[in-house]
Amino acid sequence: MFSYLITAAELQQEHRSDWLVFDVRHDLMNPQAGRNAYLQGHIPGARFLDNDSDLVGKLTGKNGRHPLPERTKFADLMRKQGLESQTQVVVYDAGNSMFAARLWWMLRWLGHEKVAILDGGWQAWLAENGKVETDVSQAGPVPSQWLESATPDMPTVQATEVLANIEQPHFVVVDARAGERFRGEVEPIDPVAGHIPGALNRPNSSNLQADGRFKPVLALRAEFASLLGGRPADQVVHQCGSGITACHNLFAMELAGMNGSKLYPGSWSEWVSDSSRPVAAGEA
Template identity: 35%
Template sequence: MMFVKDREWLFNNLYDSNIIIVDCRFSLADPQKGKKEYLESHITGACYFDLEKDLSAPVMEHGGRHPMPNLEELIGKLESASINECKTVIAYDDGEGAYAARFWWLLKYLGHKNVFVLNGGYKQWLEAGYPVTADIPALEPVKFHVELNPGVLATTKEVEEVVQYRPKDCILIDSREEKRYLGLEEPIDKKAGHIPGALNKPWMDGLHSNQYKTVEEQKQRFSNIDVKSKIIVYCGSGVTAAPNFLALKEAGYEKVKLYVGSFSDWISYAGNNIE
């Protein structure tokens, strides 16, 4: 797999100074939990990035529940964590895949070429009996030369145009579970339903037992979508759409964008319809 590394690979390269490991564990139900767990134990050498404090901007009227972070601030934090374009970066969460994929996607947006998600996350690392510690690493600050990659980011305006004109070569994918997509249940956002015309491909179908499915299995998941299509993925707040973005790239789809604001941004505009 191109964007996912297995735990054996990381274990064999654990003390390579060109590899930076990033702990992205987080709980939407308890925002302090991830950092607390990191301080208790983490993969040896890992630093911590928080979904809401580091990988998102504060919530405003528009932009969704996990808005795009301020890029200057994010780059500063990456540089402090010894991350630049020369380092290989491995991000992990507890194994659910979404938080590490958010970090992975942000680095892809900044033009980083060698960033990966750890398959199985911390849960399977522990199960394998691999080294963990409570020690916080001392990381040497570096300079990150960013080459922004705007081709992976979909704006609200782009999504509005897809909804209005319904181009045949552009597909919207809703990554939430089916009952939220259908509007039968909405535990978080103020409105229920989905962006008009979107297909439903629940993000969790791309993983099995905390592991990303194989490339062949991902191709099978998306087999009803032409590989040449332009695709915009979204979810509730742009976080759980990131695993679908990664899975689509693994399956060979090249024209994939993430709508960071997602459904929570879409419904913040009074004029936007929902199905």
């Protein structure tokens, strides 16, 4: 069972017809880029899921840029894709795994454990001379009767809990955005710059090697241990701009055997939608 990572070579060797492979390539600044890339070429049999339509809930203007969908609706989408309890799922994006990590987290949230990220994504597949398909006319999957777990398997926290934690800390927030955004020097997407008071900064790019693959487990474990200063994983809450790259940090911790951290799904884009919430700038 592949539960975290699968290499391009392993996918070529192990891939079976009953596996589900999802292409989630996306560009936050160009929402059509992922679908266009899929149409130009994808892993044979892969199905495209759109970050802005398939994998988000209803936008209210107060719940962030990429709110989680209703759990039951997302489970229904997975049933329509043919997910069964024993189905091996593989997820890939353009190469940095941030969108793949989001879908990995969402499937684990539903209670499905057999889901792995293609390490290095599409670029690793091409580097391994993987076959490329352009056909999108394959027969649709046979819907399943699979049922999600009764309660979420991956914990989350809400803005009210994060706000209360500033005055009476019992967890630490780890912000996955780039350092200049965390410090409030620039803000290319959201209307307010800065970070949640008391948060630590761990840019999600720090989880990767130069080739886009994840760092070795021991390196990730050492780096997170240094950042957290002895805090246990279940006292860590991950946050980013809209809940996507936060999943990358959460995945990296899980990969490193540091299990049980939580996600703040609304993240910075939800936080700053209410001007009464405090904002900090500069280093943590």
